[in-house]
Amino acid sequence: MLYSNVTAEEKRVAFREALAADEVAQFPGAFTPLSTKLIQEQGFEGVYISGGVLANELGLPDIGLTTLTEVATRAGQIARTTDLPCLVDADTGFGEPMNVARTIQELENAGLAGCHIEDQFNPKRCGHLDGKNVVDEETAVKRIRAAVEARRDSNFVIMARTDIRGVDGFDAALERAQKLADAGADAIFPEAMADLAEFEAMASNLDVPVLANMTEFGKSQLFTKQQLQDAGVSMIIYPVTLQRQAMGAIERVLSAIRTQGTQESEVDNMLTRARLYELVDYNAYNQFDTGVFNFEVPGKPLA
Ligand SMILES: C[C@](O)(C(=O)O)[C@H](CC(=O)O)C(=O)O
Numbered sequence: 001m002l003y004s005n006v007t008a009e010e011k012r013v014a015f016r017e018a019l020a021a022d023e024v025a026q027f028p029g030a031f032t033p034l035s036t037k038l039i040q041e042q043g044f045e046g047v048y049i050s051g052g053v054l055a056n057e058l059g060l061p062d063i064g065l066t067t068l069t070e071v072a073t074r075a076g077q078i079a080r081t082t083d084l085p086c087l088v089d090a091d092t093g094f095g096e097p098m099n100v101a102r103t104i105q106e107l108e109n110a111g112l113a114g115c116h117i118e119d120q121f122n123p124k125r126c127g128h129l130d131g132k133n134v135v136d137e138e139t140a141v142k143r144i145r146a147a148v149e150a151r152r153d154s155n156f157v158i159m160a161r162t163d164i165r166g167v168d169g170f171d172a173a174l175e176r177a178q179k180l181a182d183a184g185a186d187a188i189f190p191e192a193m194a195d196l197a198e199f200e201a202m203a204s205n206l207d208v209p210v211l212a213n214m215t216e217f218g219k220s221q222l223f224t225k226q227q228l229q230d231a232g233v234s235m236i237i238y239p240v241t242l243q244r245q246a247m248g249a250i251e252r253v254l255s256a257i258r259t260q261g262t263q264e265s266e267v268d269n270m271l272t273r274a275r276l277y278e279l280v281d282y283n284a285y286n287q288f289d290t291g292v293f294n295f296e297v298p299g300k301p302l303a
């Protein structure tokens with residue numbers, strides 16, 4: 001009811017445990033606060049909050065237009081609905097190293113379990129597109145150092161993402177990842193790995209956990225959980241999957257309404273009213289007032 005009763009501190013501990021576990025942790029990308037309920041019900045280890053999804057939801061491309069305030073606010077709304085730890089995409093950290101420091105403290109305040117900071121420069125782009133630009137090693141390292149020094153909860157996970165693979169190749173990516181881990185990053189997000197062998201080489205050469213980004217229509221094949229686990233990866237994100245799926249369903253129902261004059265053909269694919277009420281725990285609010293949930297007629301449950 002209302003919000004999660006698990007504290008941010010507890011979620012950060014759970015995130016660290018998930019990263020250290022033998023089994024690879026799966027974090028689907030929540031595209032709304034409500035969608036975390038479904039993620040939690042399926043037993044996933046955590047929730048990812050994508051910068052791309054957040055920008056797209058505002059009708060914007062993922063090129064660094066969103067602000068820290070927008071990201072921290074939305075990520076906080078998502079995080080408070082779930083008992084699971086949430087990892088948020090903090091893009092390039094929203095500015096200079098001093099801005100990165102402030103970003104970390106705002107995200108801690110918003111109840112996140114961790115975030116990742118990348119080494120692109122603005123205007124940034126999806127890591128699976130060509131033509132990216134990355135900052136030099138010194139700047140990338142400074143961002144991570146600033147992040148690590150700024151955090152007040154030592155369990156808040158600071159993950160470094162490097163986009164250099166698509167610019168200078170795998171060896172440069174491994175070298176950059178090692179430098180970022182030395183700078184204090186708790187985990188590494190090597191963006192746009194070309195194949196499973198690259199994930200494997202990254203994981204075996206680093207002392208910190210490695211994340212695999214299983215975004216659709218990108219540069220990496222959609223490897224299974226088992227394949228990535230065997231490659232030594234510690235966690236997997238499915239950043240835009242729910243948004244793509246939901247928008248596909250929305251497109252279909254709108255077309256049905258327009259062409260058939262009714263949504264009838266799509267109703268079987270919808271979440272029912274009863275299921276929706278279950279997800280928001282409607283019934284439980286009777287604890288405050290027994291008149292809140294008293295519209296069910298005996299013997300005639302809600303559809
Ligand atoms: C992970 C990512 O940073 C995101 O914002 O979700 C994107 C995902 C995507 O655009 O498919 C990325 O840069 O990989």
Ligand SMILES: [Mg+2]
Nearest residue numbers: 050051052089
């Ligand atoms: Mg992103």
